[in-house]
Amino acid sequence: MSADGGSGPVAAEARPVPHGPDVPGLMDAFWAYETALMADDLPTLDALFAPGPDTLRGDAAGLLVGHEAISSFRGGRGGAPARRIVRVEVRALGERHAVVVAITELLRGGRGQQTQVWERSEGGWKVAVAHVAVAAPALDRRIWRVVGTPLVPATTEGGPLTGETVAVKDLFAVAGQRIGAGNPARLAEASPEPRHAAAVEALLGAGAAVTGIAATDELAYSLAGTSTHYGTPPNPRAPHRISGGSSSGSASAVSLGHASLGLGTDTGGSIRVPAAYQGLWGIRTTHGAVPRDGLLPLAPSFDTVGLLARTPGPLARAADVLLHDVDGAAAGTGRAGMLAGAALRTVPGLVELADGDVAEAIDAALRRWAGSRRMERAAAIDEAAHTAWLGAFRTIQAREAWQAHGDWVRVHEGDLGPDVAARFRTARTVTAEQERRAREVRAVAAEEVRGRLGGGVLVVPAASSVAPLLRDSAAGGPLIEAQRERTLRLTCLAGLAGLPAVTVPLRTAAGLPTGVTLVGPAGSDVELIHLAAALEETP
Structure with a gap:
């Protein structure tokens, strides 16, 4: 120079x-x-x-x-x-x-x-x-779209979340702010929101403050976190590897210590995958249990509100807040003691869908947990049926994604990253008849998955691999798409059945973060977190 x-x-x-x-x-x-x-x-x-x-x-x-x-x-x-x-x-x-x-x-x-x-x-x-x-940037656009100290203060003092700070995924309405959904063109056209989303309002009312609005994969239609427009959020637990999406910014903010809670969504794994990649605790809540008012949809049949945290305590407290209405009544949280004595149930073939290092970490966790919980094997899933279930999930998701965003995408396809644009091109072709048949398959799949619970909790890999290296992770590239395919075979099970899923962080023998998901009965959300925490306290 x-x-x-x-x-x-x-x-x-x-x-x-x-x-x-x-x-x-x-x-x-x-x-x-x-x-x-x-x-x-x-x-x-x-x-x-x-x-x-x-x-x-x-x-x-x-x-x-x-x-x-x-x-x-x-x-x-x-x-x-x-x-x-x-x-x-x-x-x-x-x-x-x-x-x-x-x-x-x-x-x-x-x-x-x-x-x-x-x-x-x-x-x-x-x-x-x-x-x-x-010198660190004043604002890391890979993580945050807008940030404050705080951006929105808590609306109460002395609540169960007093002292907690929240990174809000850029799909939730925050009063006075726009929803960008991970895309600069959409952000430029958006108007400020008149009120908070229901989930944001609940967290503020419990004493938490909003630190900022965090990055998301475009329109939440990804699992990688590799943003074409803003850059890939960092993964401090696995440097030089991707963060996982689509709740990518919320996960990175929590992992880096910028916030203690990440508010995100999980349609096909967008809480569970970043939690696994970054060694975080996460929950995908029972479908429909947390109000989605003020949330930009992707596929309402599967969209759920989710949370991320570094430890299970704040995760459980925040989930308890979201799963109760303003009068304190339970909102689909099920009966107390649903998981008392519940066995941990593995499904033959599911752990084998993950890479060897991930499977070994899960097997080691199961050996630890066997001393405190009964272990059972559920019936295997026929491979052809499993493929059909995943196909039904993707068909319904695509059809609903196009219904939600098709008008905008027609005008702005050139403003989308290559991977998301390709998904919307496919979504555009899905017919009403294909959706109808997919919903029939989905009904069977939901019944089959719920049946495998058998009064217990299913143990499922949270992702098929550890976080891929950044250098191998071009948006829409073959490695990312192959990982997405295998991971969706695992994550779609809870989505098809509308069940809560808690991700427990694990580590591979090489020290890389990974995770295992506990899938419980509908309404067992908070109890499922406590069960997971108790298992990890097992010597």
């Missing part, structure tokens, strides 16, 4: 004088690295990083281990932000190692710092360890 801030090689006259010992050849290698970084010269950058599995690069998003992982990250990010070096400090660490600390200024504003441990080998100086820090 030139002294005037333009791109290109780092001009010698623009280089600050390094402070510290003169280490032969080191600064030549440092400036070669800086020139290559600004030019996005990937071969040179690869050559200047030490080969092998022990090389480290860290930043606010997480740690990359090994030359291959670092190279892959650089190849997928599209270059580093333009910057100038304003100060360099050098410290020798013996004959073969040295530390270089560089203070940087981004041309877009803000200062940063880069710390590198260089190692001298036969091939010259190479970076063995690097850490990069830049």
